[in-house]
Amino acid sequence: MAASALTTLDQVSGKSFDYVIIGGGTAGLVLAARLSEDPSKSVLVLEGGGAHLNDPMIDTPASYGKFFTNKEYDYAFMTVPQKHAENTAFFWPRGKGLGGSSGANFYLWNRPAVEDVNAWERLGNPGWNWQNFLKYSIKCEKFIPADENATKAERLTYDPKFHGTDGPIALGFPNLRPGWDVALQDTLQALGLPRLVEPQAGDRVGTAMDLASVDPRTNKRSTSVAYLEQAGARPNLKVLVNAPVARILSAPGSGFVASGVEFLYDGQKHTVSTTTDGEVILSAGTIKSPQVLELSGIGDPKILSGLGIETKVDLPAVGTNAQDHLFAGVAYELKEPEKYNTIDPLVDPKVAEEQVKLYAEGKGLLTLGIVGISMAPLKMISDRAAEIQAKAPSGGDAPGIAEQRKEQLARFKENAAEAEFVTIPGFYSFPNPPAPGAKHVSLCTTLNRPFSRGTIHAGSTDPLDPPVIDPHYFEEDIDRLTYIEQVKFCRKVAQTEPFKSILGREVNPGPDVKTDEDISLWLKKYLTTVHHTASTCSMLPRDKGGVVDPELKVYGTQKLRVVDLSVVPLIPSAHTQSIVYAIAEQAADIIKGVFKA
Numbered sequence: 001m002a003a004s005a006l007t008t009l010d011q012v013s014g015k016s017f018d019y020v021i022i023g024g025g026t027a028g029l030v031l032a033a034r035l036s037e038d039p040s041k042s043v044l045v046l047e048g049g050g051a052h053l054n055d056p057m058i059d060t061p062a063s064y065g066k067f068f069t070n071k072e073y074d075y076a077f078m079t080v081p082q083k084h085a086e087n088t089a090f091f092w093p094r095g096k097g098l099g100g101s102s103g104a105n106f107y108l109w110n111r112p113a114v115e116d117v118n119a120w121e122r123l124g125n126p127g128w129n130w131q132n133f134l135k136y137s138i139k140c141e142k143f144i145p146a147d148e149n150a151t152k153a154e155r156l157t158y159d160p161k162f163h164g165t166d167g168p169i170a171l172g173f174p175n176l177r178p179g180w181d182v183a184l185q186d187t188l189q190a191l192g193l194p195r196l197v198e199p200q201a202g203d204r205v206g207t208a209m210d211l212a213s214v215d216p217r218t219n220k221r222s223t224s225v226a227y228l229e230q231a232g233a234r235p236n237l238k239v240l241v242n243a244p245v246a247r248i249l250s251a252p253g254s255g256f257v258a259s260g261v262e263f264l265y266d267g268q269k270h271t272v273s274t275t276t277d278g279e280v281i282l283s284a285g286t287i288k289s290p291q292v293l294e295l296s297g298i299g300d301p302k303i304l305s306g307l308g309i310e311t312k313v314d315l316p317a318v319g320t321n322a323q324d325h326l327f328a329g330v331a332y333e334l335k336e337p338e339k340y341n342t343i344d345p346l347v348d349p350k351v352a353e354e355q356v357k358l359y360a361e362g363k364g365l366l367t368l369g370i371v372g373i374s375m376a377p378l379k380m381i382s383d384r385a386a387e388i389q390a391k392a393p394s395g396g397d398a399p400g401i402a403e404q405r406k407e408q409l410a411r412f413k414e415n416a417a418e419a420e421f422v423t424i425p426g427f428y429s430f431p432n433p434p435a436p437g438a439k440h441v442s443l444c445t446t447l448n449r450p451f452s453r454g455t456i457h458a459g460s461t462d463p464l465d466p467p468v469i470d471p472h473y474f475e476e477d478i479d480r481l482t483y484i485e486q487v488k489f490c491r492k493v494a495q496t497e498p499f500k501s502i503l504g505r506e507v508n509p510g511p512d513v514k515t516d517e518d519i520s521l522w523l524k525k526y527l528t529t530v531h532h533t534a535s536t537c538s539m540l541p542r543d544k545g546g547v548v549d550p551e552l553k554v555y556g557t558q559k560l561r562v563v564d565l566s567v568v569p570l571i572p573s574a575h576t577q578s579i580v581y582a583i584a585e586q587a588a589d590i591i592k593g594v595f596k597a
């Protein structure tokens with residue numbers, strides 16, 4: 001039981017542990033479970049949010065974004081106004097509490113492409129390649145196939161050699177699907193996309209049914225808390241919740257040797273130390289990990305001195321190289337709403353109440369999931385691909401950026417997956433509101449290979465203040481130009497049979513948004529993040545914008561590593577939870593000293 005790991009302040013404050021893990025989110029709990037497999041090592045997790053164990057707010061699928069802005073569950077960050085996007089400030093929710101963003105996400109599960117992962121190795125990180133990624137991804141999963149009828153009728157196909165069955169994270173096809181995926185796949189095939197039988201095999205160009213991190217046997221979300229559950233009661237594993245870490249401490253003497261952390265509990269400062277051979281592992285996620293480093297004196301001296309923080313390690317790459325996937329939904333009414341399953345009816349409190357009762361019986365709209373995903377190179381969806389991709393910046397001022405861009409350009413040449421299309425069964429689009437009682441399909445598209453790079457830095461010395469988030473959306477114009485083509489392709493899909501016959505009126509962007517310039521303006525105001533932000537503590541050579549080395553050790557320090565999405569040097573064209581689980585599994589073996597490259 002996960003609850004058996006929970007501990008109290010008196011068991012932590014002033015004590016010492018072999019491993020102190022900052023953040024009990026997706027990566028943090030994988031590490032906690034794997035590192036405590038050795039009974040001789042004591043492991044402590046300090047989580048900034050609450051426990052939320054067996055909480056229906058987290059467990060119930062189809063409750064997309066239900067707790068956004070609820071400060072118990074969501075950090076509810078905001079970006080600064082975006083200079084290249086009409087000065088719009090964008091909302092960035094992130095999971096707070098055990099499980100972190102694995103308890104806040106939209107359950108979609110897909111793996112990156114082979115060369116997206118091999119690029120990490122080519123950028124200077126031996127051992128971080130597809131072969132190892134696949135091994136660790138399989139290790140984390142407990143795949144549960146659909147029954148034969150559903151598999152045939154809705155093409156829920158897979159190849160068992162790419163799946164694990166013994167890991168903690170339950171994955172499968174949701175028990176209720178929207179009902180239009182076969183028509184959508186046929187439409188996309190008519191437009192030139194191939195159909196994939198196994199989309200998790202490392203080539204994602206095509207249309208297919210991916211997976212959801214929901215256990216189809218119980219209809220409950222599977223989060224990283226499942227690792228604590230699988231670990232069971234271990235006397236050497238302790239988790240303290242509501243304990244945000246303020247900074248990492250270093251032993252007096254020369255250099256930064258992590259010796260423990262300072263954390264807050266009920267507004268009071270406390271410390272916990274690491275044993276002589278112990279270490280601190282930072283897993284606070286892409287947004288908070290750079291902030292914790294900076295508050296500890298590790299970062300760009302210009303940023304630190306501006307905050308009155310003494311520089312202990314001059315590491316200017318901290319909080320840079322931020323890469324985000326963008327999301328925008330073209331929303332249509334459904335012509336024959338009774339034929340399809342969507343979450344629109346849940347806005348009626350009476351319906352929502354009935355559905356909660358049905359869910360208890362394993363039925364109803366709350367078991368609905370999104371898994372139909374399609375990806376294509378720009379070339380496959382736009383005749384302007386060559387002209388747009390010729391505008392790709394090849395160099396850049398930031399250290400190491402030229403190498404990253406070389407990799408991005410290579411993916412273009414290989415016609416790798418980049419533009420993504422996914423339908424949300426409901427209304428997820430702006431600014432026009434839905435008509436009361438109507439049901440919708442939001443045909444959403446994701447910009448998966450951004451050339452723009454942002455920053456995330458501490459904005460004050462208060463660890464509870466949000467950092468300053470500046471993703472630099474559309475700073476590189478190729479991102480905007482590519483994205484316009486993707487929106488146009490959504491409309492083309494909607495005009496192609498058999499999907500066309502399913503759709504009624506386009507609600508957003510709507511008939512007034514016609515030209516490329518109209519679409520550009522609409523995107524600048526109404527796009528959203530896909531919540532996949534990565535790379536603010538990139539694993540790269542130090543002189544190429546690196547914060548951590550291939551063993552995930554922070555440059556210029558000892559006994560300090562970062563393990564979370566922030567270490568990914570170049571964001572793949574994939575949803576990111578599978579990436580974090582695989583990284584954390586590999587990191588655990590590296591830390592234990594059993595990893596073989």
Ligand SMILES: Cc1cc2nc3c(=O)[nH]c(=O)nc-3n(C[C@H](O)[C@H](O)[C@H](O)COP(=O)(O)OP(=O)(O)OC[C@H]3O[C@@H](n4cnc5c(N)ncnc54)[C@H](O)[C@@H]3O)c2cc1C
Pocket residue numbers: 022023024025026027028046047048049093094095096097098099100101102104105106107108109110243244245246283284285286288289292463530531532564565566575576577578580
């Ligand atoms: C709304 C949303 C929808 C998403 N949808 C999908 C999806 O459908 N599919 C997909 O693959 N991915 C999705 N993602 C992305 C995916 O869930 C994340 O990339 C992944 O979970 C990040 O893992 P992480 O370990 O890096 O960070 P997190 O899981 O966010 O963990 C960070 C943890 O650190 C804690 N923390 C932060 N600061 C401190 C501190 N100072 N002291 C102590 N603790 C601290 C946090 O409370 C949190 O628990 C989504 C994310 C969000 C937010």
